[in-house]
Amino acid sequence: MNTKYILLANDNTDQEAIEEAGSVIRSGGLVAFPTETVYGLGGDALNHHAARKIYAAKGRPSDNPLIVHIADTDSLQDIAQEIPEAARVLAEKYWPGPLTMIFHKKACVPDETTGGRDTVAVRFPDQHTAQRLIKSAGGFVCAPSANLSGKPSPTTGRDVLEDMDGRIDMILDDGASVIGLESTIIDMTSDPPELLRPGAITLQMVQSCVPGVRLHRAVDDQDGAPRAPGMKYRHYAPQAPLYLIGRDDAREDVTGRIRTLCEQAMRTGKKVGVLTCSENAGCYQGASVKILGSEDDEEALAHNLFKSLREFDREGVDIIFSETFDESGIGFALMNRLKKAAAGSAGKDKEP
DSSP: OOOOEEEESSTTTTHHHHHHHHHHHHTTTEEEESSSSSSSSEEEOHHHHHHHHHHHHOOOOSSSEEEEOOGGGGHHHBBBBBBHHHHHHHHHHHOOOSSEEEBBTTTSOOOTTTOSEEEEEOOOOOOOHHHHHHHHTSSSOOOOBBOTSSSSOOOHHHHHHHHHHSSSSSEEEOOOSSSSSOOOETTSSSSSSSEEEESOOOOOHHHHHHHTTTTTTTTOOOOOOOOOSSSSSSSSSOSSSSEEEEOOHHHHHHHHHHHHHHHHHHTTTTTTTEEEEEGGGGGGGSEEEEEETTTTTTHHHTHHHHHHHHHHHHHHHHHHEEOOOOTOOOOOHHHHHHHHHHHTOOOTOOOO
16 A cells, blocks of 8 residues: 655645545545644544554554544534533533543444444544544544554654555644643543543643542553553553663652663663653763653653654664653653553563
8 A cells, every 4th residue: 555645734735635635534544644642543433444444554452442533522412322511511621622531422433443342432633634634534533543553652744654654545744743642531431530541631630620530540451441542552662671760869869770770781782762851861971862851841741752762763772761750730641651661661660
């Protein structure tokens, strides 16, 4: 398969490309497209053949649910059986945006889209190209992240091309994703509603609108059928093993430990990567250092995570050491992804 790659120009010519992409999806094909979180791999959410193509292109387990993307709030009633008042409150506050909600599905949504579950995950993205594509494609686009299963999620069109060239019909490149981490997922079929995957819409933000929402007791659960994307299987992992080095009481504790580990690895001929904040960037001589951002700028830290992991893959590093970061705000989502990446590639909470 030849994958058509279109770099959008942000002018009137883009509409032709978006209409072509919409036609591909309506015909059962697959199109990667930008959202404010990460790039998605889109197919017709109401076409079970398209859903199967997504699983095949990604190498994704078929019981891992896909998220259905809509381009207006009214469309929710066409695919969800029940829309509780709490969901309407959250939609009013955070849609369009990086929030996914899970509902009992209507019969029109095929089991292939929902991973065999009787629920459907739905999001209304806050990205102009994504919204126009969804409308052009018929209004319901199922889209996991547009990467090979288990790898770091793509935040640029070029990231998608690395993984999906020859596997899908088309890629729409509209620049880098603004947030850089996947959406928050809230299960509205639970009583009370539960946060299943953290993201830019934090638990505290959700609770400010719906006080009863709670964190699912096993956000990192690896057992049983996954209730939402990101709850099972290998996720977000770079090619090299990744180790998280926790901070004790002082900055020198973590930088000193990482420095020692780097020196040990380099003495054996390994190419070493380090994920760090800007305040500590000068501490790791001889390693490939990726600065996520200032330790006080949690949004920058999160935005640069997947970008940095993919850069390590391109450089061919043999081992990666990462500092840990404060888990307040979106930092909780950042550490969730780092722990998943470490578990998928080496193992968290342990050193080599």
